[in-house]
Amino acid sequence: MARPPRKALRATAAGVLSASLIAGGVLGAAPAAQAATSDVRYVDIAGDGGTVLKANVVTPAGADGTRRYPLVVLPTSWGFPQVQYLAQAKKLAESGYVVLSYNVRGFWQSGGEIDVAGPHDVADASKVVDWALAHTPADPRHIGMAGVSYGAGISLLAAAHDPRVRAVAALSGWGDLIDSIYSGRTQHLQAAAVLDTAGTVTGRQSAESRAVFSAFYSSDLSKEQDILAWGKKRSPTTYVDQLNRNGAAVMLAGGWGDTIFPPNQSAALYEKLTGPKRLELRPGDHGTAELTGLFGLPNDVWTDTRRWLDRYLKGTASGIDTEQPVQLKSRSTHAYEGYPDWKSVNADRGKIALAGTTTIHTNVDSGADGGIVFLSSILDQIARLPPVASIPLLPRAWAAVWQSEKYATAQQVRGTATLHTTVTPTKESGTLVAYLYDVGPLGLGKLVSHAPYTFHGRTPGKPFGVGLELYSTAYDVPAGHRLALVVDTVDPLYIEHNPSGARLTFSSPPNDPSYVSVPLREQ
Numbered sequence: 001m002a003r004p005p006r007k008a009l010r011a012t013a014a015g016v017l018s019a020s021l022i023a024g025g026v027l028g029a030a031p032a033a034q035a036a037t038s039d040v041r042y043v044d045i046a047g048d049g050g051t052v053l054k055a056n057v058v059t060p061a062g063a064d065g066t067r068r069y070p071l072v073v074l075p076t077s078w079g080f081p082q083v084q085y086l087a088q089a090k091k092l093a094e095s096g097y098v099v100l101s102y103n104v105r106g107f108w109q110s111g112g113e114i115d116v117a118g119p120h121d122v123a124d125a126s127k128v129v130d131w132a133l134a135h136t137p138a139d140p141r142h143i144g145m146a147g148v149s150y151g152a153g154i155s156l157l158a159a160a161h162d163p164r165v166r167a168v169a170a171l172s173g174w175g176d177l178i179d180s181i182y183s184g185r186t187q188h189l190q191a192a193a194v195l196d197t198a199g200t201v202t203g204r205q206s207a208e209s210r211a212v213f214s215a216f217y218s219s220d221l222s223k224e225q226d227i228l229a230w231g232k233k234r235s236p237t238t239y240v241d242q243l244n245r246n247g248a249a250v251m252l253a254g255g256w257g258d259t260i261f262p263p264n265q266s267a268a269l270y271e272k273l274t275g276p277k278r279l280e281l282r283p284g285d286h287g288t289a290e291l292t293g294l295f296g297l298p299n300d301v302w303t304d305t306r307r308w309l310d311r312y313l314k315g316t317a318s319g320i321d322t323e324q325p326v327q328l329k330s331r332s333t334h335a336y337e338g339y340p341d342w343k344s345v346n347a348d349r350g351k352i353a354l355a356g357t358t359t360i361h362t363n364v365d366s367g368a369d370g371g372i373v374f375l376s377s378i379l380d381q382i383a384r385l386p387p388v389a390s391i392p393l394l395p396r397a398w399a400a401v402w403q404s405e406k407y408a409t410a411q412q413v414r415g416t417a418t419l420h421t422t423v424t425p426t427k428e429s430g431t432l433v434a435y436l437y438d439v440g441p442l443g444l445g446k447l448v449s450h451a452p453y454t455f456h457g458r459t460p461g462k463p464f465g466v467g468l469e470l471y472s473t474a475y476d477v478p479a480g481h482r483l484a485l486v487v488d489t490v491d492p493l494y495i496e497h498n499p500s501g502a503r504l505t506f507s508s509p510p511n512d513p514s515y516v517s518v519p520l521r522e523q
Contacts, residue, residue, distance in 0.1 A: 040086065045131045047105060048123035051112040054082050055102035058093040063137050070313040071138035073128055074101040078150035079198035081108045087296030092306065098138045102128050104150065106203045113206035114199055117153045117234045125158035140164065142313045146305055148172050148290050153236065159248040160239035167249045167312035169305040172287045174261040175269025178231035183262065184468060186431060186452035187216055187495040190373040191260045219495060221456060240272045249276035249312035253301050255284035256331055256473050257377025263472045264416060267342050276312060279342065280304060282329040285377035331380060332476035346415035348521040352483060354421055354514035358400040359505040362498035366399035366488040368435045370450045373493065391484050392443040399488040400506050403439065411477040415519035417449055417470040422514060424463040424505040429456045431496040432504060436470055437484040438477045445484055449473045452494045463507065476523060485516045
């Protein structure tokens, strides 16, 4: 299998580090979880095609078969063993649920090969439900699914294909797989390296998944349509009509700094849902907001998950349906804010004009970067320390910089900033990365958001328009600060497609001015 090209060592090292953190977290959590759930029953379940899935079942104390209980199915995350959810399974069982957690195919002791949330994984979920109804006191009228990351995606896909699933809590999942790791037509290198490394260490990749990773790393445009089709088949947004028709109540939760599944695609899926729904976004990276809950510690995400299941499986008045359905936690204040819908989050906007003509050289990292997968967003989550750059010191040969005026009052950035500009390349392909910074009096910029953009097949010397959504966020800009838009062409998070010696010119034609539109309101 082809391995990552440029910056491979750094990205793969990040993947190994993240896989080690995952394994360390699981091994550290397992003894406590097992001690707290000594009555857990470990079982083998025949999945699709007879593949053996390792699972555990936790039932309410005193369950004797005379009554039925709501069922919650928990597929494991990518690279995690079946003990992952034991602490939460115990809490759910204590509150009156039958809980079945299973190791998805291809990982750890379960059989088969990794299907990457494909048809076999979807069929497995239904087989697990079948088994639970036949071998536990589960109520066939009240079935829910929940999970983190891979388990979240499989839960959403299962709910779209199996109408028995009445409620879903998808934590750090995805709505659109391609828009997650290939947004802006740019390969998210470090994110893919994390998944690839964890899958190689803890599971057995199928020939199909190996081929997809290989084509992804190699930037083989002849395989692009195959990758897009592969990802579409594994994206809940593809089946949103089925999901709506089945009527499952869907809660989506994620992190502002999720470097594997950025928040935009979850918000887009949320807007397409027509049934009972809820969207929660918090500071942190992929799965980090839910992590303490896996140790059985107090955790907002898992508390709301139980409230969601209580309301839509048990029918109890948990109060969650009386709250604003969009709940955002600010990266700056860590306070929650409620909104009636995602559109309301983005309602107030301000524009920063990108005037003049600026030409930059490619192939050199200017120092403006999106950070390091997991590490940067965890620092932002825990210590409110996002990636930083000295805006005055950024070399203008490799970075285009525009700044707003100083804001007299504090400003709130809530939602999705968008870049609109005109680019003239000297080569037919290229990559640019746009960064939005909060710039203080000394010129130090704190990263508010960013996003990559790649183009192919353009005519050298001919301008074309670029429209780019930056990753959604909730960030407060202090009074006296500015916002700055920086564009360069190299970021270790991504594979870049700039031929040697290429240049990009950014202009603002009178009939089509360039700007960045920011969801901005006075605090």
